[in-house]
Amino acid sequence: MDTSEIARVVPSKTARKETFSLRIYSFSAYSTAAMVVSFIPLYFLDRGFSEQQIGIIYSTGPFISIFANIILGMASDKYRTIKKLLMLLLFGQLVMISLLFPIENFALVCLVMMGFYFFQTPINPLSDSLLLLSSQYTGTPYALIRIFGSLGFAVTAYTFGLILKGIGSHWTLPLALCTIAITLILTTRIKDYQGTARKIDFTGFFKLLRQRDVLLFFLIILTISIPHRMYEGFLAVSMRQMGASDSLVGLAWLVSALSEIPILYLLGKYGHKFKELPLLMIASIMYAVRLWLLSDIQDPRWVIATQAMHSISFGIYFSTALRYLSQLIPDEYRASGQAVYAVVWTGLAGVISGMFGGYIYEHFGREVFFQMGAGFALVAAAAFFTRYYISRLDR
Secondary structure: HHHHHOOOOHHHHHHHHHHHHHHHHHHHHHHHHHHHHHHHHHHHOOOOOOOOHHHHHHHHHHHHHHHHHHHHHHHHHHHHOOOOHHHHHHHHHHHHHHOOOOOOOOHHHHHHHHHHOOOHHHHHHHHHHHHHHHHHOOOOOOOHHHHHHHHHHHHHHHHHHHHHHHHHHHHHHHHHHHHHHHHHHHHHHOOOOOOOOOOOOHHHHHHHHHOHHHHHHHHHHHHHHHHHHHHHHHHHHHHHHHOOOOHHHHHHHHHHHHHHHHHHHHHHHHHHOHHHHHHHHHHHHHHHHHHHHHHHHHOOOOHHHOOHHHHHHHHHHHHHHHHHHHHHHOOOHHHHHHHHHHHHHHHHHHHHHHHHHHHHHHOHHHHHHHHHHHHHHHHHHHHHHHHHHHHHHHH
């Protein structure tokens, strides 16, 4: 997109058409995310891999995301494009999923999945950047486009669950190929918006971590991120072991995805009226209750009810943590702070929950696994409360 094209005001009809294209793209992109989270773990379980092996496979994604997001962010800055990188990433996903079909060896599966996650994990951050930049030209707020991603995740999780229940989990990879291919085609129909992206200042990492308050906050974030990743990585496996069908697993993810939409809207509108640390404490307590219930539930149908708690746990936590981080970190280190947050939330927590959590699940069972996650969440809740109490005393 050249400078003159950027500078020109987008006509109303063109803006509506572009908004429609972005919404369909977002819907499709998150459909693939639903496949990755909801059904690929079940695919590996049905192929005979153990819980610990699935945990190792799952941990490769967060591990490789640490490097993939930095590399793709630098590439976006250097080559001044998002659309072309999205197309490259989607093509890479097609290749990696295709390579999985004939492979039976666990080590090779891990290697291919690591390649797949390299191409898959940067999709959402790059897509978010594209949607944010597009709002300047289409006049449509980011949230009114991004919400179609949540709908895509929810609809795909439930619909594909019904399909896989009828035709079998061996169709998981072909369905994933379809969602990726459709997203790749839709990417060709959107514009390549550009902006002045702030590059990551790596010296900012060390300056940030020398600040006690910032370091403590990231440690608490790691403590609550671990149980979230434990739940995300092993919910489908747990439900399958309780006797749930793929359609019931899909329904569980549908409920959680839909439940976060109203709470994110309300927090966006009224969240500034509430203090961040008490909200984060409430979210952590809800995580603890939710995970403890998962440790005790025997009927997978009751899991659906706990999924509605996603609105309070993740819904409050995600938006509030970012808001508090923006207040805690000076503007000159904002990019570095966001990078550290991403590494902790996605990378470190995912590796710990996948490697260590998978071992706990296989050797000590589902009850101990989720009870341990609830314990982490309670520690985080106590830490947020302590931070809030001390901050009031310091005034």
